[in-house]
Amino acid sequence: MRLIAALSLLVALLFLVSLSLGPAEVGSLRGLQALLFGGDGPLPIVMREIRLPRAILGLLIGGGLGLAGAALQGYLRNPLAEPQLIGVSGMGALGAVIAIQTGLSTAFALGLPLAALAGAALGVAALMALAGPRGGSVTLILAGVAIASLAGAGIALVLNLSPNPYAAAEIMFWLMGSLADRSMSHVWLALPLMVLGSALVLATGRALDALTLGEQAAAALGVSPARLRWQLVAGVALIVGPATAVAGAIGFVGLVVPHILRPWVGARPSRLLPASALGGAAMLLAADIAVRLIVPERDLKLGVLTAIVGAPLFLHLIWKTRAGGRL
Amino acid sequence: MRGCVRISDAIRGAAAVLVAAAMPAFADGSPTPSGEPAPRRVVSMNLCLDQIAMRLAAPGQLLSVSALTADPDMSPLADRTAPYRLNHGRAEEIYLMRPDLVIAGSWISPATLSMMRNLGIRVEVLPPADSLEAIGEQIDRIGDMLGREDQAQWLRRDFESRLAALRQPPERGEAAIYYANGYTSGGKTLAGAILRAAGYDNIATEYGIDDTRVLPLEKLVMADPDRVVSGSHMPGRSQGEAIMAHPALIAVAPDARAETDRDWVCGTPDVLDAIAGLE
Incomplete structure (x- = not known):
């Protein structure tokens, strides 16, 4: 509980910092006043239409990715499982790109997040089918690399086939992610589906706890493997798909956060899930603050920062696997 | 109908023969200022230079223009490109046309440029006309290259007199130009010059921007301009263009929005239509 309180405080603080940061130099207090009371x-337009959606999306997407990462790692019992590394985010981005380029996203309001959701669901289902609940790290990573590469190639192909001269330059956005200049309409596209997905994933906590005792023990405790699997596929897709549709594929949040928090919660998935959600929100808000401080003039992609933090940790985990550590 | 087409084809064929026959006389009769005979097989490979060359060249003198010039989103002369072959800026296709002059913009890829020069093709590289003053000079320069000084002089005078007629605009307040990916154009750009000529102060200048570069949306909104001129939408879709529909941008001066169009793209006499369009 102390951990949750501390993380909540950190997230609230970072949320306020995110709101007070921007190229237009206005005092934090004046800005917050304009945000709350208008004028x-x-x-007020800057605060409500530009900074607020950015901060909300940082919170929402970071939280979602942290949660999805912790759930996937709990289910696959493998700390290398992470939405982007295993291609789920990439497939979501591919769905989003196809929806945008075919005009589906303008044809009806939820076209964009639903297409991304379908892509992410396909990715996570394919991964679970390929790696299986007892798949080793190598199988998991190989399957993930294959799915992620195919998704990346698909994104590049679709964007290069577009008649629009700007489209091909957006490969980086889809593969690295950014929150720059998102609007409240993006928040409304992603929020409902992501809340639904988070509820589904949070509800798996007890089943994941049981699973740590082994599959037979879990079954004895009344956990239905098929039901758990589908609940996770749907929940993760509902989180990752819409998140990717509005912010691109942001990597490593779902890897780093559960890894750091696991020792604090006694390695119990049911306690790790909410803590990871808060930790993910804090990490993404911090990364989004950093991209605005490092090169304010340019839209540095979020994935650059999360990868700088996350990739060494990933290597460390691989190293432990090779050394025969328990993974 | 088919008969008609055949007849008109026949007429066009006959005309081409006549023009071809007349060409040497024309070319020999009007040497360029450097004393060389005027080029007879000219290829232009830049959207903006194409449009001036098309207005100046003698019949049959200009063989080919760039494919962009046939794109009605980009080029006001798109419907007049039928007589020309369209090139895509590749050395091979241009070499096969056996040009004696290639006119290229300074955006040409260095590899293509050196390839064509190595093949012995005369390539003239011209910088873009990025101010209203530069348009007249560009017209003269291309006129000289083509040996069409008289046409150039006429076109320049016509443009400059129409420009002078527009030149005393009322002060209309502040405006911002906003393109895909959050780019804006300052005073030393063609778009900035169009804005100024229409009587607007450019908010990019307030932020010390005189070229084309990124202006954060927040800063644009904080400057609170009276008018926002957003970039035109290209076919297809992109995230980069989505910023032009951002609710914060729409909330600024919602009643006075304008879009750039093909008249804004190039330093040619068509910028007069762009200026008039802002009034």
């Missing part, structure tokens, strides 16, 4: 002039 004349352009400042």
Whole structure:
């Protein structure tokens, strides 16, 4: 409980910092006042239409990715499982790109997040089918690399086939992710589906706890493997798909956060899930603050920062696997 | 109908023969200022230079223009490209046309440029006309290259007199130009010059921007301009263009929105239509 309280405080603090940070130099207090109470002039527009959606999406998407990572790792019992590394985010991005380029996203309101959701669901289902609940790290990573590569190639192909001259330059956005200049409409596209997905995933906590005792023990405790699997596929896809549709594929959040928090919660998935959600929100908000501080003039992609933090940790985990550590 | 087509084809064929026959006389009769005979097989491979060359060249003198010039989203002369072959800026296709002059913009890829020069093709590289003053000079330069000084002089005078007629605009307040990916154009760009000529102060200038570069959406909104001129939408879809529909941008001066179009793209006499379009 102390951990949850501390993480909540950290997230709230980072959320406020995110709101007070931007190219237009306005005092934090004046900005917050304009955000809450409106007023004349352009400042309320800046706060409500530009900074608020960015901060909300950082919170929402970071939280979702942290949660999805912790759930996948709990289910596959493998700390290398992470939405982007195993291609689920990439497949979500591919679905989003196809929806945008075919005009599905403009044809009806939920076309974009639903297409991304379908892509992510396909990715996570394919992964579970390939790696299986007892698949080793190598199988998991190989399957993930294959799915992620195919998704990346699909994104590049679709964007290069587009008649739009700007489309091909957006490969980086889809593969690395960014929250720059998102609007409240993006929040409304992603929020409902992501909340639904989070509820589904959080509800698996007890079953994942039981699974740590082994599959037979879990079955004896009344956990239905098929039901758990589908609940996770749907939940993860509902989180990762819409998140990717509005912010691109942001990697490593779902890897780093559960790994750091696991010792604090006694390695119990049911306690790790909410803690990872908060930790993920804090990590993504911090990364999004950092991209605005490092090169404010440019749209540095979020994936650059999360990978700088996450890739060494990933290597460390691989190293432990090779050394015969328990994974 | 088919008969008609055949007849008109026959007429066009006959005309081409006549033009071809007339060409040497024309070319020999009007040497360029450097004393060389005027080029007879000219290929232009830049959208903006194409449009000036098309207005100046003698019949049959200009063989080919770039494919972009046939794109009605980009080029006001798109419906007049039928007589020309369209090139895609590749050295091979241009070499096969056996040009004696290639006109290229300074965006040409260095590899293509050196390839064509190695093949012995005369390539003239011209910088873009990025101010209203530069348009007249560009017209003269291309006129000289083509040996069409008289046409160039006429076109320049016509453009400059129409420009002078527009030149005393009322002060209309502040405006911002906003393109895909959050780019804006300052005073030393063609778009900036169009804005100024229409009587607007450019908010990019307030932020010390005189070229084309990124202006964060927040800063644009904080400047609270009276008018937002957003970039035109290209066919297909992209995230980069989505920023032009951002609710914060729409909330700024919602009643006075404008879009750039093909008249804004190039430094040619068509910028007069762009200026008039803002009024």
